[in-house]
Amino acid sequence: MLRQQPEHARGFYGVLMRKFWVFLTAAALLFSAAGLAEEEEDLAIDEIVEDVILDEDGAEIPVETPGTFAVEAEVFTPSHGSEHPFREAEEGTYWALPMDITDEKAVWEMLTAPITVVDIGKKSGEKVQAYLYREPDEKSLKVGVVTCESQGVRVIRNIDNGWSEIECYSSSFHDTKVEAWNMLVSGYIQTKYLKQVTPNQNLGIVVDKLNQRLYVFQEGKLLSTLLCSTGLVQWNGSKYQPYNETRSGEFLLMSRVGTLISDRLYCDMAIRFNAGDMMHEVPHVNNADGTPNYGTTEPKLGTKCSHGCIRVQKNKTPEGINMAWIWNAVRKESKVKFVIWEDWQGRQIPTPDAETPLFYNPDKGSYYHRGSFCYSAKSVTFTPFTYGELEDEPFRKLKMCPYCAPEMREAEIEERNAAYAEGTDHDELLTSLRQAYYEYLQKN
Secondary structure (H helix, E strand, O other): OEOOOOHHHHHHHHHHHHHHHHHHHHHHHHHHHOOOOOOOOOOEEOOEEEEEEEOOOOOEEEEEOOOOEEOOOOOOOOOOOOOOOOOHHHOOOOOOOOOOOOOHHHHHHHHHOOEEEEOOOOOOHHHOEEEEEOOOOOOOOEEEEEEOOOEEOEEEEEOOOOEEEEEEEEEOOOOOOOOOEEEEEEEEEEHHHEEEEOOOOOEEEEEEOOOOEEEEEEOOEEEEEEEEEOEOOOEOOOOEOHHHOOOOEEEEOOOEEEEEEEOOEEEEEEEEEEOOEEEEEOOEEEOOOOOEEOOOOHHHOOOOOEOOOEEEOOOOOOOOOOHHHHHHHHHHOOOOEEEEEOOOOOOOOOOOOOOOEEEEOOOOOOEEEOOOOOHHHOOOOOEEEEHHHOOOOOOOOOEEOOOOOOOOOHHHHHHHHHHOOOOOOOOHHHHHHOHHHHHHHHHO
16 A cells, blocks of 8 residues: 655645644643643753743743754655554665665665565566555555566565565556556565565665766775766656656666667667666767767756656766766676665755865866866866865856766755755656546545
């Protein structure tokens, strides 16, 4: 069954609940003065007012001022919103691990941990999908879709009757019957179809939909950061396509497909990870002379803009990593874990420390870089400055380098964070297109 409300509903009800909480807090303070209120154990007090009252024994009791409580920041995991509590055995798994790329050790342990997939025994299983059912019965309502062999699932419980309850992001595409567009759902599947796989122990990849970055890990370390683009719901001339939203989750990289052609766009080095979803080089069109032209697609890297696949930069990072490098690495390394972090409403991009080093070319350079070397100007050794100086002259005119993927400017981070702030909806269109699924559940 579905385990979360629509984003806009959660935001709306969240606002109401916060207002209601403020009212309750004020009321609790009044009751406290009368000796009737109990202490709130789960709230941290930021400030205590100077006014005091006396208890029955004449001792002073500090009065807590409404609005001075600091609520602990929410920790976002891929199972955010699930009503199934984590078990101790799930610690460090994809589903339970906080989405924090700076915790290099924890991310690597997650990338090399076993993954549970669905295998119904059909050939070319990575293109085959199975249903999740509302009850442990194939005659019950279908509530989600999972791709076989490549898509990981979270096992909630195994039942004695041969069924298991599992959780995953529904891999609903345009031709599937369950229109749960990238929604975190739980349902039942026969236990005999579940199989545990040990992923590659040398290589792993993380994609974060919030900041549109791809992170390559190798042998326990974050090797490089690349710009990427995940899916965006778009109008195709007759309708909106909610299945464009890239499905989040835990996957294994499967077959190296090669070049795809979509809407006159050539997508080279495509690697399948979820039925119709693939990772490939940023697309190009062909000029009249047959040479590739990336002019319409490359500037959009770092933003949502694809049809569901994940576009990856062709430019080499300072570490020499690009889509071509990944393509060749996957040729040698099998079962590479490929995880996609959901851009849950409420997640925020942290602002870099002001002392974070950046670099530039003082001799008419147009980019700011994250290192002293960059393939955009291989013969140049850049001059350092700090992130805190980025808005000062002469740095404020510099653009983010499309090769080395440095941090976004503070104004850009603030703009994206505002769109993802709790109580707002960063994609109202997708939210509205999901309403049919809620109606489908209510009617059946």
